[in-house]
Amino acid sequence: MSVEASRYRELLSALLLERELAGGALPDEIESERVEALDECWWAMTNPEQEEIERSMATEARIEAPSDLGAQDVEVEEGKHVLPRKAA
């Protein structure tokens, strides 16, 4: 992956996560800055790189995860040095 493609992925990831952290939308000024930076990276990429990014975006939601973490929580009193979860 080229420098531009790597940068594009990082910028897009940061934008999508920051939107979620903000509860759905960023202030217009910040959103515009981020989108402008994304555009610059996008148009610096070759067509195959753009296609690769689009393919990876289409599959990114399918991240492998276990069916069960095998962990349960623990009651901890304030002041204690005890982890709040353990293996089930």
Add this chain to the structure above:
Amino acid sequence: MYLTAHHVQAPTGGAEGINAFRYEHGKEWDGLPPEDIPDRNPGRLVKQTIVVPPPGNYVRSYLDVVTSDAASPTEIRQAFVTFVSQVQLHSFPWSGHFGRVRFRVEMDQGLAGAWRHEIAELYRAIQHLVV
């Protein structure tokens, strides 16, 4: 400082919610905190927000954050966004660090389809404990 948020499900009734905890170590580190935090040295629990009371709830997802007690919310947030951008194509669990902040994230299959929303919910739960 060890911050952790758990998305838990009660074994009876199925109530779900996010509990969050803040532990402190009373120390500062210039770089990353020691590796034994949190598993062998969680620190002293100083604050918690409980939605579904422990013990015995199933942990469906969690976010662990380890850094100096004095780390600012801005430092932790920027490190978190960068960390996620670096690991987001990998299978769970995620672990790694950025700057002087170490992270660990895991979630079950049922939550992984909306992983970005889930980690934002977990992050918001610990954010309240950093101010």
